[in-house]
Amino acid sequence: MLHHTQGIVLGTIKYSETSIIARIFTRKFGMQSYIVNGVRSKKAKGKTALYQPLSLLDMVVYHKPEKDIQRISEAKFSVSYASIPFDPTKRAIGIFLMEVFSKVLRNESENEPLYQFIEQSFIYFDHQEERFNNFHLQLLLKSTNFLGFGPENGKDLIYQLEEAGFHYSLVENELALLDRLMNENIGANISIPNTFRRDVLDHIIKFYRTHTDTLKEIKSLEVLKTVMTS
Template sequence: MLYKTRGIALSYIRYRESSIIAKIYTESFGIQTYIVNGVRSPKSKTNKIAFFQPLTLLDLVVYHKSKEDTIHRLSELKCYAPFRSIPFDIIKSSLALFVTEILGKTLREEESNEPLFQFLQEAILYLDHAEVHFENFHIHFLSQLASYLGFGIETVEDLENELRGNNYPQTADMVEQGAVRELLTSGFGSVITLDRGRRLRILEKLIFFYKIHMDGLGEIRSMEVLKEILR
């Protein structure tokens, strides 16, 4: 059957001569994998491969069969909110790469989760539209995403206690604690003053916290890019 749904492009691999296999987080079906035919054909009049760049927001018409089918097919697609800045700003594109890697490793449910989809859409649109004060976006995103994944951080004290209980070697100073407290309670765009060292320490703590709750999270390779880009 054919269904309409919105989706967020995460990644793709080449398949045969002109097709791809794309991983997309959908509003109606959760994380799904689709075969997309003809997007890499030199005869194509449109650059459809651009629709599958990280975090692109898509309107989709998809074929879905039984639960046993792990790969489905796309019938139609279009971008419903073309990016203004993410592909053209090195900091934003690096942040988008990080978010994409995190989502690829943490989104596992093959069912609708509308609040999570709305949160992701809001975060992506904020990053694309923001002109200033988005240097903490990635740690803000991680602190909020955990709630939608089922292991939300209630207070900074709870976070520190759990890290300590799992032998994390560092304890936050007062500035870090205040920053995390604001990250947990504020929306995107709030101004939180952090130097590069503290921002990195908070990021490493949050990644460690995710690893406590999610088996197989593994190395987050895009962190190395962020360490170089964000000052």
């Protein structure tokens, strides 16, 4: 049966000489795997661009609940990015978030509020011309509320990490910055030193790991750290 849905591309793997399997977080069905035949052939005329990291797609798909891999009947961009693929910092942030979400959402079923939040956040991110160095921190912190394990505030986040066996000694100003990242709108003017930004990211990753069992190694993390300090 055919269904219409939107989706966010969270990774692809080669399936054959001309095909791929795309992992897509969809509005209607949650995380799904789709085989896309012939997309890498010479006759495909650039269709691989549809399945680049974080592409926002409008799709008509076949969906059979008993199958692990579905098929796409039609796909087109719902929104075309203007800056994320071309700005080195934005691209590094995007690839990092793609890797994190591809693992955290691996078994996520339909979650339309989370889908809508992530989609709208990336559209906003694409249009940001400044103050986007905290985007990944705010997106990950705010997404925890849609995933069911959002901390009440910065103090609660640190408390949960300490309960899990991690130990931190943050000063009051750092807790206040955590609270601002959680509560203020994405893109807010929150001035954070690079060293503390790295610390916050470390806290967030460990926080996710205490609540999920799928976020192991993050290969893109070192690239992100390099780009964010250059």
